[in-house]
Amino acid sequence: MGIKKVESIWVDGSLVPWDDATDHMLAHTLHYGVGCFEGIRAYQRADGRTAIFRLREHIDRLFDSAIICTMDIPFTREQVMAACAEVVRTNKMSFCYLRPLVYLGSGALGLGSFEPPVRTMVAAFEWGAYLGDDGLKQGIKCLISGFTRANSNAVMNKGKICGQYVTSVLAKRLALKSGYDEALMLDPQGYVAEGTGENIFVVKNGIVRTPPAGAAILAGITRDTSIQLLRERGVEVREEMIARDELYVADEVFLTGTAAEVTPVREIDQRRVGRGEFPITRGLQESFFAVVKGGDTKHDHWLHFV
Numbered sequence: 001m002g003i004k005k006v007e008s009i010w011v012d013g014s015l016v017p018w019d020d021a022t023d024h025m026l027a028h029t030l031h032y033g034v035g036c037f038e039g040i041r042a043y044q045r046a047d048g049r050t051a052i053f054r055l056r057e058h059i060d061r062l063f064d065s066a067i068i069c070t071m072d073i074p075f076t077r078e079q080v081m082a083a084c085a086e087v088v089r090t091n092k093m094s095f096c097y098l099r100p101l102v103y104l105g106s107g108a109l110g111l112g113s114f115e116p117p118v119r120t121m122v123a124a125f126e127w128g129a130y131l132g133d134d135g136l137k138q139g140i141k142c143l144i145s146g147f148t149r150a151n152s153n154a155v156m157n158k159g160k161i162c163g164q165y166v167t168s169v170l171a172k173r174l175a176l177k178s179g180y181d182e183a184l185m186l187d188p189q190g191y192v193a194e195g196t197g198e199n200i201f202v203v204k205n206g207i208v209r210t211p212p213a214g215a216a217i218l219a220g221i222t223r224d225t226s227i228q229l230l231r232e233r234g235v236e237v238r239e240e241m242i243a244r245d246e247l248y249v250a251d252e253v254f255l256t257g258t259a260a261e262v263t264p265v266r267e268i269d270q271r272r273v274g275r276g277e278f279p280i281t282r283g284l285q286e287s288f289f290a291v292v293k294g295g296d297t298k299h300d301h302w303l304h305f306v
């Protein structure tokens, strides 16, 4: 699915026409992957207004990722939040996906050089259901990947860091080539970590479990949203390590992420998940979509109206 061009992209403090938002071939991040990004969605709610979902938390995570990358973002959090709202408004988008990126530009290629400028950009474009509309409704097919989420001294799992996505891309490509929709990744000890770009939840006997924030996972904002919404629905949620074969005998499995939203998993490693019904996942989807694009106003503190 290609990206549909819009009018402008925010780059280093000002709006630049889409086609002019380019950089030099010797940009440091292009070579070594030291950079960080976010994925954020803006939705049109039932009352017609557009709101960016949990913008503050995404920008806080972007700044955390920059700290991990030893990069000083030359803007305040408020300025980057304002830039996100500005690209939605300027490009007249009622809903969209937002991609802030902080990276090292050109100037030097030494690994330890602090010379390359820290550059900041925010783009907005349309992005439909990441795992397909059908996936959202019927569930997706996953395989457990041979690619591992590395231990936290090899990979800074708490950051959304450009170069760290190599294993995610390789795992996802192999899954797609093999006829699956998504790859699930284990940690170095063999415990379930996450999807290539999603967190994972497992349901058994009415109890929902997800790996704890300290595991080899990104602390997803949709993960946090889902835990809160499930608890509000009276569902018990535990943050615990999950063994591989617990996936095979689960009643339900679902993935959460800004791109994937709340997507049920109907098959893992050629085994049907549970009885092929997802009552708890469906309930969570109902709550989630009511918050982001329905009439739920109890969670408006999560919305940044543009």
Ligand SMILES: Cc1ncc(COP(=O)(O)O)c(C=O)c1O
Residues within 6 Å of the ligand: 039, 160, 194, 195, 196, 197, 198, 199, 217, 218, 219, 220, 221, 222, 223, 256, 257, 258, 259
């Ligand atoms: C590796 C990984 N895990 C989990 C997630 C889900 O995080 P969030 O819900 O904040 O989008 C993402 C997407 O950002 C991701 O890339």
